[in-house]
Amino acid sequence: MDFTIPEEMILMKKSVREFVEEQVDPIAPEIEEKDEIPAWLLDKAKEMGLFGLSIPEEYGGAGLNMLGKCLIFEELGRTHGGFTTVLGAHNGIGTVGIVNLGTPEQKRRYLPSMASGEKIGAFALTEPNAGSDAANLRTTAVKKGDRYVLNGTKHFITNSVIGQVFTVMAVTDKSKGARGITSFIVEKSFPGFNVGTVEKKMGLRGAHTAELIFEDCEVPEENVLGKEGEGFINALKILTNGRVGIAARNLGACGKLLDLSIDYAKQRIQFGRPIAEFQAIQHMLAEMAMETEVARSMVYRVAWMVDQNMPVIKEAAMVKLFASETFGRVVDKALQIHGGMGYMREFPIERFYRDARINRIFEGTSEIQKNIIASSLLK
Ligand SMILES: Cc1cc2nc3c(=O)[nH]c(=O)nc-3n(C[C@H](O)[C@H](O)[C@H](O)COP(=O)(O)OP(=O)(O)OC[C@H]3O[C@@H](n4cnc5c(N)ncnc54)[C@H](O)[C@@H]3O)c2cc1C
Incomplete structure (x- = not known):
């Protein structure tokens, strides 16, 4: 390495x-x-x-x-x-x-x-009844001549409002369960494609998360991504890659929070001296730095493994779990170091605090990452 x-x-x-x-x-x-x-x-x-x-x-x-x-x-x-x-x-x-x-x-x-960014991409797996149980899809794709007709509703889809090109998973053969799911490239301009309710969220403002509603949405057969029946496996491959990326973004957030906290601790005076001189503050900074460094080592190593074409299902789950939970711990300490100012909108900490939380949920919750890790260990 x-x-x-x-x-x-x-x-x-x-x-x-x-x-x-x-x-x-x-x-x-x-x-x-x-x-x-x-x-x-x-x-x-x-x-x-x-x-x-x-x-x-x-x-x-x-x-x-x-x-x-x-x-x-x-x-x-x-x-x-x-x-x-x-x-x-x-x-x-x-x-x-x-x-x-x-x-x-x-x-x-x-x-x-x-x-070029002219067309923005999105990924649509989740449905109201298929969150962690992602194979339990209800959206169907029925072959009619040289096209598939999609019907159903996806929800919580990032980039649905500004996105143009969607990787969508739908059921082509219900009798085959997860092996009856196919992935499609679906353009927003295809007839029968609608964006539904845009959610009001706790954070990630500006990144809109919405429903997608397919009503007899016609998708040409050449837009099947991979092979028919391999859509669930494709989704898992895409998510495995995505999880490493989430971990890298979480790592960046931890680095920024550490920098902000060091700066604040040096300039905030209490009891006649910078709070950075108090050991309680120093210990929080030390823990933030140590956990960030561990996350960095994991992210770089798993990314390197991806580049060597090594299997990373377990490692991607581990790094996503660790980095997202580290982000939660680091932002909590950052807020503590900033005291009351950390709670105010004037400072970016409260925004990071809200934005951190979703990382333990999307692209697979922390519990699901633990299930993936455990099933790799026990197989
Ligand atoms: C802001 C946001 C953006 C999103 N963007 C996208 C997107 O772009 N594309 C997309 O397809 N999806 C997206 N999602 C959906 C996201 O991936 C799901 O919310 C997530 O996978 C969890 O599903 P759920 O919300 O239905 O929770 P549920 O599956 O209902 O889980 C509820 C709780 O039960 C736990 N649980 C469930 N099953 C198990 C189990 N077997 N063992 C232990 N615990 C379990 C979970 O860990 C969780 O704590 C997004 C969600 C949000 C909130």
């Missing part, structure tokens, strides 16, 4: 760090207030190539491997959680399926416009 970061990645990380500090952080309060990411900011991210991180260069992307993508996700994780989620979902579960499982024709058709 060699985690020496190549020069070009150091430069790319630096430019993303500057971008988030100079352009995203200052407007985070506005995103919170309006629950909207301004179009100019998304355009800026498009110009910087941040929508094509792991899309191969031949289709207009940056062609980063998993470690490269995680290094950039780490920088994005340092800023506004909604902004990071839009980019994270697109570069993760929104495009990974087409990149890894698409036919050459599907890649030619979809990837260039997704790499």
Whole structure:
């Protein structure tokens, strides 16, 4: 294992760090207030190539491997959680399926416009009755001539409002259970595709999560992603990759919270001296730094394993579980160090606190990650 970061990645990380500090952080309060990411900011991210991180260069992307993508996700994780989620979902579960499982024709058709950010990607597995029990889908896809007709409702889908290209899982043969699920590339412009209720959430403001309603939605047969009946396996592969990316974003958030806490502890005076001089504060900082470093080692190692084509189902579950729970512990300590100011909207800590919570739920809850780890150990 060699985690020496190549020069070009150091430069790319630096430019993303500057971008988030100079352009995203200052407007985070506005995103919170309006629950909207301004179009100019998304355009800026498009110009910087941040929508094509792991899309191969031949289709207009940056062609980063998993470690490269995680290094950039780490920088994005340092800023506004909604902004990071839009980019994270697109570069993760929104495009990974087409990149890894698409036919050459599907890649030619979809990837260039997704790499430029002209079309934003999303992933639609979850339904009202199929959350953790993700194989229990009710959305059906019935073959009629040269197309499939989709009917059903997905919910909690990230990027559903701004997204254009969706990886959708639907049941093609109910009698086969999980082996009767197929994945499709579905465009928002296809007839019968509707966006339903947009949820009011605790955090991740600006990253809209909504229902998708398919009413006799016609999908051409050439839009089957992978093989018929392999949709559930495809979903698990996409989610495995996505979990490593979430962990990298959580790692970035922990690094930012540590930096903010160190700065605050040095400048906040109580009892005539900076609170950084109190051992209670120092111990919190030490624990935050140690856990962040462990998360970093895990993220880089699992990303490296992905790049070696090694199986990572267990490791991806471990790193997602550890990094998301670390984020929760780190933000809690960051808020404690900031005292009452940490609770105020004036400081970013309360936003990170709300945004941290979802990471223990989406792309598989902490309990489901433990189930995956345990079943790998016991098989
Ligand atoms: C903001 C947000 C964005 C999302 N984005 C997307 C998206 O883009 N695409 C998509 O497809 N989905 C998305 N989701 C859905 C998300 O992946 C699910 O919410 C998640 O998988 C959990 O499902 P659930 O909410 O139905 O909870 P449930 O499955 O109902 O779980 C409830 C509780 O029971 C526990 N539980 C359930 N089964 C078990 C078990 N076998 N063992 C132990 N504990 C168990 C869970 O861990 C949890 O604590 C999103 C959700 C949110 C909130």
